[in-house]
Amino acid sequence: MSKISQSITKVDHAEKMSGDAKYVADLTFPNMLFGKMVRSTRPHGKIMKIELPDMQAGYGIVDYTDIPGSNGLKVIKSEQPIFAEHEVRFIGESILMVVGSDFDQVKEYAANVKIEYEDLPGVYSIDESIESCVEYQYEHGVVEESFAKAAKIIEETFYTGYQEQTYLETQGAIGIYQDNKVTVIGSLQCPYYVKDAVMYAMGYEKDQVQIIQSTTGGGFGGKEDYPSMIGCQVAIASKKFNCPVKLIFDRREDMVVTPKRHPAKLVYKVALDKNNQITAMDVDIRLDGGAYEGLSSVVLQRSLIAVTGVYKIAALRASGKVMVTNTVPNGAFRGFGAPQSFFAVEMIMSHIAKKIGMSPLDFKKQYLVEQGDQTATHGEFRYPIVLPKMLERAEALSDYSKKYKEYQNQSHEGRFKKGIGISLFLHGCGFTGSGEKDFIRSVVQLVKYEDDSIEILVSNTDMGQGVKTTFSKIVAQVLGIAVDQIKIANPDTDRVPNSGPTVASRSIMVVGKLLERAAEKLKENYKSGEYQMFEEHYVHPEMIPWDIKTFSGDAYPTYSWGVNIVEVEVDTLIAETKLLGVWAIYDVGNAIDDIIMKGQIDGGMLQGLGYASCEKMENVGGTIKQASMTDYIIPTSKDTVNFVSELVDNPYDGGPFGAKGAGELTIIGIAPAYASAVEEAVGHNINFIPVTPEKLMEML
Structure with a gap:
């Protein structure tokens, strides 16, 4: 391979395409x-x-x-x-x-x-529940004083549903x-x-x-x-x-x-001064945890960390609770609490912009975080942030600003209305808080056998996302050998060390980096014809220590970034929404494989569009109503358009060959971009997802 990102055939391609793979x-x-x-x-x-x-x-x-x-x-x-x-x-x-x-x-x-x-x-909803199993809160800046002096206070409540x-x-x-x-x-x-x-x-x-x-x-x-x-x-x-x-x-x-994505109720209260500048935010998040806590505490942590999105907010109060209900316990789903918060923060920023007569993008640009700024939890954005470059490219691909102005001036008459929406977002790479340092402590092993074949020993699993291929590419690239000289089997805990769970967009950045280090040691000490084994242990980077009691510090070592733009046409007679275009720009450091990354982008965005538009699941009296693939509607190839997506080059030295987390990032921003496009088309603010035809018809 001349370049790590150059795509290759997946290492498990033949096994799966032939039907030999055993489920x-x-x-x-x-x-x-x-x-x-x-x-x-x-x-x-x-x-x-x-x-x-x-x-x-x-x-x-x-x-x-x-x-x-x-x-x-x-x-x-x-x-x-x-x-x-x-x-x-x-x-x-x-x-x-x-x-x-x-x-x-x-x-x-x-x-x-x-x-x-x-x-x-029984208790069946967030609003009914008076019992919480998890609570967190944090604050910085002069929140009370900012609200007391505010020229305007804008408050909105947002709702997100289950996702299967x-x-x-x-x-x-x-x-x-x-x-x-x-x-x-x-x-x-x-x-x-x-x-x-x-x-x-x-x-x-x-x-x-x-x-x-x-x-x-x-x-x-x-x-x-x-x-x-x-x-x-x-x-x-x-x-x-x-x-x-x-x-x-x-x-x-x-x-x-089985667990679903947590339904959420998010209340945003925003203070503006006489110049229409945001001076403070007060955010309250309630997640429906279901009957048992499970992973809800960590889901809530990520939701609270994401409440300000990609924006600098001088004063912030954030609180959150996981409410107990007599419904199916909720758990992990790609994005892990961030999609709920990003839907709310992106929508409130757009709604404020419209109230004060600005375009959403122009308003948002005033508050973009930059390298060296503090995170919402008083950590630090240590690495280059290239959002302005990403926005410039997104504009060039989509003509967002031109179309936004055009659709603002479209006639109120007629059946078909167009709209375009934009979202900006980030995703913390790796396990939240001190998880990597204090609890997971990943270990990997790289073995060279007497026949000079190499085997990767890790507990990370390939679920179709391609980690067997990307891990193999990392090791092969360091050693300068063909990928087919690398072995990697499905994990067996009797054979592999604990390299941690396959979650939190951590596999490539954390485990891949350990494999890169192990391969470098093997390369330095290579002895043909001999058995050699190199073991690497996770070492946490220097950063502001995470304190769960005060909910402060660096929650993640670095962040991936994204811009999504969605264009729609709404048939206002039958409340049907048609996608016209989807554009995406991502910063994932450096992709380890371009085609695998494209699969993550297309799959993640389609899942996010389903979350935004059609994946309706109701729990009525504790009963899931949409309990089959006939009743629970997910988008198919007929419901979408070709996604135009690009990556920016922004390598991260803490990841292998500059790679950062990617898999979850791609689902986080698409829902608010879609909802913004629909609300621009119909002329009504939207504060909920999914925006089903039934809900849209009620608005119209």
Whole structure:
């Protein structure tokens, strides 16, 4: 490879295109049994009685009484039970699993389990809830004084809904128990998360639990925490029955019981002086956490860090809570709390601009952060910020300003109206706060065998995003060898060190950098024909220490940046919105592979457009109404246009070959750009997503 970003064929291309790749549903083992979960049909209630059908020999159940260790899902806290004991807190909560050799018979037995409940009061929305499981707040500058002296105070409330990950492959795992050791094979993002959870549930030591990632058909955050749940369930079942046990979800079950993107209510209060300059912001965020906390605390952290977007705000107060409801627990989804905040901050900035007679872009340009400025949490933007250059290029590609003026002056008559919207955004690269330094502490190994082949040993998983290819390219580029001399298998915790989870846009920047360092050491000490192994440990860069108690410091070592522009045409008679154009400029440092990065851009933006326009999911009385791919609408190729996207060159020395985090950045800014375009077309401010035709019709 002459240049690291020059695209190559993915290393797992042949395996997947030929059909040889084995997903967890493809795997079979001798004497394997099948599991089917019996779940709560009540959002909140006491379990009064369970009546099992008569089962033939070889069939049975697994419930909380079979757990050899602790009945708690180890995530950040361990409050969610693996199997409910005496109380259920959401529809779909696991109560017991029916297990046996014939799956059709297992399903029939599961359908005939009868459970009597005593119903308890339920809470189903942010506004109803009075109980929070997580709270944070921080403040800087003279907030009260700024509001007291304000010439204008503008306050708006924004709402964002659920979003379902809709990965192609549903959740699934197989547990295998043998010789006082349990192995879990599954579709997952974070092998060591699953290992820790299974150890806790089984009461086992490290050498008694092995986790192997099977080829995984998509995750988008949805396989960050939930595989720990089913990993524990199949581990417990395999020990009880002393046989391998397979648990695979159908699509409806997957959509009803797995974590979603958190619905949010975001209240922005902004003070302006007599010159229409922003002097202060007061922001309150409420996330719907569902019945259990899970990963919600870290999601809220990222939401609060992002409240001011890419803007300098002299005085800021930010507070946030995760509210407890009797609904499905919410968790990780690409962007991890940032899309909610960026929707709100970009929309409020646009709305203020219009109130004072400025274009949104001209107004926003006044407040752009620059290198050396403080972050919202009193960290520092240490590295070059090239947003002005990115905006210049975005203007050249889209004619944004020209079209904005033209559409402002379009006739009020006529059925079809056009609009164009813009958003500016960033994404903190890596795990939030002190996670990388204090909790993850990544380790990688690079092995050279006697035949001079090289193997990468990491726990990061390829879910289709191409990390096997990009890791291989990094090592090959340093060593000056062909990529096909590099081996990288799906992670097996018995073989690979803990390089951390495949989340938070951290794989390339953090783990890729460690592999780059290991490859450099191998190159310096290369001995042909000999076995060599080089291990690298994460070293945190010099930065302002993160303090979660005061919610201050550097939350991330660096940031990726983006500009999105969306142009639409709205049919005001039937409230149908047609995309006319989408333009995007990104700063991801240096792309490790141009085609893989293009896939991240196109996929992320299409997901973001779905979040903004059509991915409606309602929880009514604790019941998910859109629980199938028929009812939950995601955008397809027929709903979009060709995306025009470019990267700017802005290498980061803390990443391999200058690379920064990229995967999550691409979904964050598209929703406010879309909503801004629609509101410009119809002449009404929008403070919610998704902007479905039904909602738009109400406005019109």
